[in-house]
Amino acid sequence: MGNSVEWCTVVWQVAGENFGTKSDLATWGVALLSGFMGMGGIVVGQLTSTRTEKKSVRAAVLAEVEALHDLCMKRKYLEGFREDARHFRSPEGIIQQQRGEIYQNSIRASDFNLIYRANLSRLGGLSGTEAKLIVRFHQLLQGVLQDVSEGGILFEGSNDPKDYEEAADILExxxxxxxxxxxxKKPWWRFPWRCGQNVDTATAGKSH
Structure with a gap:
């Protein structure tokens, strides 16, 4: 706002006290045009900065999703839950159930989604579909982690195949x-420009 006030001062200084002649009008018009161009540059700069921030947030949040997916796959958490469920449905597993034997599963990962939590207030810059998917992903992952963290049913130990099947279904x-x-996920320059909002990844890029 300070820039526009300073610009107005300059305009009136240029126009002078004898404002009204043709030469004064031309001079004032040039000053006015220059002022609008300056203000336009500020607005464009702010829009560009906002869009750059949104692209950075989107890239970071999606990178975290990919990293968590790869970690779960490499450590075979999903396969482990499925295998435990099958085991406790097998004859050997049923005998273990009768003996009161249990399996315990524990994972310590309190800071697994730092980027997501740090950017929760900025998810509005993503498309509605994309934001919902990202939130849903983290909620599901948090649910599984609660089961295998202190106080969780799998952390404390279980021989009920349904407990492992439920965890596997959520993780899957x-x-x-x-x-x-x-x-x-595509590079940002492949999406059409949409002012104020990133493009919906569920629909963008299909025509390419």
Whole structure:
């Protein structure tokens, strides 16, 4: 706002006290045009800065989703839950159930989604579909981690195959969402310009 006030002062100084002649009008018009161009530059700069920030947030949040997906796959958490469920449905597992034997699963990952939490207030810059998928992914992953963290049913130990199947189903849904986000991830310059909002990755890029 200070820039526009200073610009107005300059205009009136240029116009002078004898404002009204043709030469005064021409001079004032030039000053006015220069002022509008200056203000336009400021507005464009702010819009560019905002869009750059949104692109950076989107890239960081999606990179975290991909990293968490790869970590879960490499450590075979999903396969482990499925295997434990199958085991406790097998004859050997049923005998263990009768003996009261249990399996315990524990994972310490309190800071697993630091980027997501740090940028929660900025998710509005993503498309509605993309933001919902990212939130859903982290909610599902958090649910699984609660089961395998202190106080969780799998942390304390269980021999009920349903407990492992439920954890596996939740984790599998999270991994499926991650795959959608990873598959739709494209460089920002391949998306058409949409002022104030990033492009919906569920629809953008299909025509390319």
């Amino acid at each position: 849904e999270a991994m499926d969402i991650a795959k959608v986000l990873m598959a739709q």
